[in-house]
Amino acid sequence: MKTLPISRYRFFQKIQPLSLLKKITSKSVTGCLQVFSTSGAWSIYIDEGKLIYACYSEKMFEPLYRNLQRLSEQISTLPCGIDAQLRAIFETGAGSQTIPNPDYLAICWLVNQKYISPTEAALLIEQLALEVLDSFLNLEEGSYEFIPESFLDDMPKFCHLNLRLLVERCQKRGRDGVYQDSSPYTESSSAGVNYQELHSSFLHTKPKAQPKPEPQLPKINRYPSQPANPGHHNYQTNSSPSTEKKIYTIFCIDNSPALLNVIKNSLDEQIFSVLGVTDSLKALMEILRTKPDIILLNVDMPDLDGYELCSLLRKHAYFKNTPIIMVTEKVSLIDRARAKIVRASGYLTKPFTQGDLMKIIFQHIM
Numbered sequence: 075m076k077t078l079p080i081s082r083y084r085f086f087q088k089i090q091p092l093s094l095l096k097k098i099t100s101k102s103v104t105g106c107l108q109v110f111s112t113s114g115a116w117s118i119y120i121d122e123g124k125l126i127y128a129c130y131s132e133k134m135f136e137p138l139y140r141n142l143q144r145l146s147e148q149i150s151t152l153p154c155g156i157d158a159q160l161r162a163i164f165e166t167g168a169g170s171q172t173i174p175n176p177d178y179l180a181i182c183w184l185v186n187q188k189y190i191s192p193t194e195a196a197l198l199i200e201q202l203a204l205e206v207l208d209s210f211l212n213l214e215e216g217s218y219e220f221i222p223e224s225f226l227d228d229m230p231k232f233c234h235l236n237l238r239l240l241v242e243r244c245q246k247r248g249r250d251g252v253y254q255d256s257s258p259y260t261e262s263s264s265a266g267v268n269y270q271e272l273h274s275s276f277l278h279t280k281p282k283a284q285p286k287p288e289p290q291l292p293k294i295n296r297y298p299s300q301p302a303n304p305g306h307h308n309y310q311t312n313s314s315p316s317t318e319k320k321i322y323t324i325f326c327i328d329n330s331p332a333l334l335n336v337i338k339n340s341l342d343e344q345i346f347s348v349l350g351v352t353d354s355l356k357a358l359m360e361i362l363r364t365k366p367d368i369i370l371l372n373v374d375m376p377d378l379d380g381y382e383l384c385s386l387l388r389k390h391a392y393f394k395n396t397p398i399i400m401v402t403e404k405v406s407l408i409d410r411a412r413a414k415i416v417r418a419s420g421y422l423t424k425p426f427t428q429g430d431l432m433k434i435i436f437q438h439i440m
Contacts, residue, residue, distance in 0.1 A: 104124070368397040
């Protein structure tokens with residue numbers, strides 16, 4: 075798909091939403107379609123021609139809270155007041171736009187904390203996508219660009235939705251006033267079977283007949299194994315979530331106390347417990363004692379540099395698979411080679427934003 079960068083547009087132009095959506099349903103298309111208008115911005119994330127998420131800038135959290143309220147009536151592990159907790163954690167910094175897609179991070183957190191399962195997250199994302207597409211299809215003027223790389227690239231993917239079928243459900247809703255239920259679940263004695271996806275063309279394949287419409291989220295079978303209508307979407311499944319909530323311990327080693335404070339202030343204490351140490355020699359003993367979930371390690375440390383410390387940790391049986399993120403001001407080919415040798419998990423380049431920090435942490439703890 076070829077589009078002009080958004081900076082090339084001086085004025086909004088007439089656009090055809092259906093035509094834009096058709097262009098991004100090729101199996102080879104991965105990235106984010108961003109569409110801007112005077113009323114807001116739409117972001118539609120695609121992975122190999124399938125929709126993985128969609129959001130509208132002016133209504134980012136309100137649809138999420140509304141659909142979570144519906145889910146809370148069906149899922150015992152999801153508290154009725156969960157929206158207040160999400161608002162305190164993720165909406166606080168959303169206004170400054172320092173965290174891209176805080177709504178998607180909120181869904182990742184719900185799964186991480188086992189409030190909902192990945193399958194339930196997929197159903198939630200589907201309902202949100204329907205609302206976003208419903209408003210997007212009515213757009214007449216705007217500008218757009220397609221970004222091959224996006225914030226969601228390294229994030230967990232809970233579903234790959236058939237965009238053509240979502241659009242047809244939105245169009246039918248325009249006629250009938252309700253969405254059709256395409257929930258692909260039936261009762262079965264076994265669980266964990268992957269759903270088969272029908273690879274159909276957005277332009278040429280006629281969809282199968284839909285079940286009768288219903289006005290709210292479908293009831294969820296906790297142990298789905300077979301799709302009732304196997305052409306619609308591809309969901310990930312797992313067993314029923316427990317109610318245990320986890321606080322993740324983040325251990326930071328940096329000789330700058332100011333940077334340690336920045337990291338601590340950027341991470342919500344309801345999700346993370348942040349420990350900071352400025353001495354790499356002392357850090358080794360503290361890490362062995364606390365056994366953190368993820369380690370942020372400054373490469374340029376005196377006495378014992380980041381690569382040496384990472385190598386020592388990897389020799390310990392407990393830390394063979396612990397995510398260790400190297401924090402550095404530059405990443406050269408030599409740096410990458412050294413990181414690979416000591417089996418570092420990734421890089422966080424200074425200076426970094428709150429969004430950069432949140433992304434790499436969620437990428438490695440999910």
